[in-house]
Amino acid sequence: MKSPHIFKKFIQYFLQGLIILAPIAITIYAVTALFNFIDNILPSLIGYFSPDLLGTDANGNPKKIPGLGFILVTLIVILVGYISSSFIVSKLVDLFDKVLERTPGIKLLYSTVKDFFEAFAGNKRKFDKSVLVSIETTDVWQIGFITQEDLHEFGLQEYVAVYVPQSYAFTGRLYFVKADRVRLITDISSAEAMKFAISGGVTTIEEDDKKS
Template sequence: MKTRQVLKKMFQYFLQGLIILAPIAITIYAVTALFNFVDGILPSLIQKIFPHLIEADKEGNTIKIPGLGFALVMLIVILVGYISSSFIVSRLVELFDKILERTPGIKLIYSTLKDFFEAFAGDKRKFDQAVLVSVESADVWQIGFITQQELSEFGLIEHVAVYIPQSYAFTGRLYFVKRDRVRLLTDISSTDAMKFAISGGVTHIEDEHDGKK
């Protein structure tokens, strides 16, 4: 009997440890994989374009400096974000943007990726209006995000476009829903609402009033 209790306790501790370590391990693995991927391709590319910047060994292989590729990518992204705020550069970016959006074939890929990233960040961020939406039944509600307030081009005057994310996935579904079936969430942030939806409802939503007590 005691042996069974000990094994049961050990199994409980194992599950508890797994719950603690699994998210940490997966996060570290994902970041490390991205880090190594960028470090693996960027130095070789720079060495081919600017052979004097990065040296090669006797066999012609690029000498890799840990973190150099990742640091360069971060620096380039920050630099582009900084200089894009200037008037002249912003006009050039807009011109290049229009060219890509009007180029057949490239237009579909570029505009889709651009809208996807702008939906999560930037001045045109779309997922900033968290709502409860009733789609399938009047008594069943789902967390969603209003992406379009006007749908007159679809012939729907009383509807709004609501994106509903799926749990444990980067996918979701778009619905055109009547306004009276949508409730705006005001007590939680859009970020907390997204985390709650993607986690399947297991993520704890922090109470903004906790810090005031």
């Protein structure tokens, strides 16, 4: 076997291994970074409010219990989600929500963060209507998501608001475009459309997620 052929095979196997391992490694790194971030913060908070609860190490710093912070935060989030479904708690949450949304200074930050998370999950999801939108020229189309269909507040009667995500990023751009320059995507789910857009079009559309 000739050396150039061996080198070509070596590069091919290397790229195949990289394609397999890179997503796994990035996912593990992200989860581990979040895990360590929470675990590093919790001992300091507990040590501040209750210095004797965890004790201290040889350097005088609060002792760390690996995994405690991650488990605790996960349980708190699940617990809040569970009890928020009850009538009394839901009313208290609504009251607290209204107070924060009317508090000067806090209102902008709170409402922006709240709307951002509700856009992806919950009963008020905004990214559930995927479309093809033509913005710069009629022959080029981009994947987007209709977030508002009524823009009379902006004096636009025949326009819709379309959010266009950017590939390999958590950012995107908002456009006001005429409704006739938007085509509703009906063959695949919104989740698959988002994944396809963010991946730059290299991901595979799952058959099970195609709309009937």
